[in-house]
Amino acid sequence: MRIHTASIVTSADHNYVTPTMAMLRSLSASLESSQCAADVYVLESGLSDANRKLIASAVRPSRLQLRFVSLNTDRIRHLKLSGHVSMATYYRLLVERELSHLKRMIYLDADTIVLGAISDLWHHPLDGAHLWAVPQIWRPSAFASGERGLPSFRLLGIPADSPMFNAGVMLIDLDRWRLDNVSERVIEYLTDYSEHVLWWDQDGLNAILFSDWRPLPLRWNVMASHVPHIRSQEDTPFPFDLVQDAIRSPAIVHFSSAGKPWEGGYKGPFKEAFDKFDPRRHSSPSPANPPSVSA
Secondary structure, three states, rough: OOOOEEEEEEOOHHHHHHHHHHHHHHHHHHHOOOOOOEEEEEEEOOOOHHHHHHOOOOOOOOOEEEEEEEEEOOOOOOOOOOOOOOOHHHHHHHHHHOOOOOOOEEEEEOOOEEEEOOOHHHHHOOOOOEEEEEOOEEEEHHHHOOOOOOOHHHOOOOOOOOEEEEEEEEEEEHHHHHHHHHHHHHHHHHHHOOOOOOHHHHHHHHHHHOOOOEOOOOOOOOEOHHHHHHOOOOOOOOOOOHHHHHHHHEEEEEOOOOOOOOOOOOOOOHHHHHHHHHOOOOOOOOOOOOOOEEE
């Protein structure tokens, strides 16, 4: 049996150690029943040795190898921060240089839980697109002109009905990404249009790649923040039964709002999915080999 190795990238800081561990535990479970292994690259800057060891303790090294990638964040240090996000949201914009040996990758936010077979996503054809991602399913976020869409769309000449994607789960063609200098263009946009930035790096990715991405099936990024708002067909531009199917059977759930299931008082959906992999509720396997560290 041939085992394929997927390249998975995530970002972590000291605030997201617990969810990163839960995500890795869920990813490990996804790999156990598939013909797939994974090299996981954790992008970080200043993560303590203690927190690295905690994160590494979530890994089953038989199928999942963990590598920490220490970043120089000078290129992104000036970018806008607000709300619950930290500088870690921009780490993914540094991948084309820091992971120069990769040709394609899956990016997963640390606040996701993998419930489906990640091998299916890894083997999805790229078909010439820079990236594949899940469209926003809630109508106010679904299009560039929406109240939660892309505020700068008129200034950029982007059609009002351009669909928007969520950047928490992305399958990326890194060769094409580098060829078209996507990261630098996104950073330039986020710098020049900072007063219009609503959703941080996601705004930049949608602005630069509005015509160069393709949609994944909805089940690959079911956003907990959107689920309570989808009550009827009026709430989504997608067929309501298709949305309901994704919510009932998600391949990846994404805790995308400020409220998080690892914090007290969380009342949103999919808490049981997080609890299943919460490292505080279960003992984590110790890694047979220490994770490697890239400078």
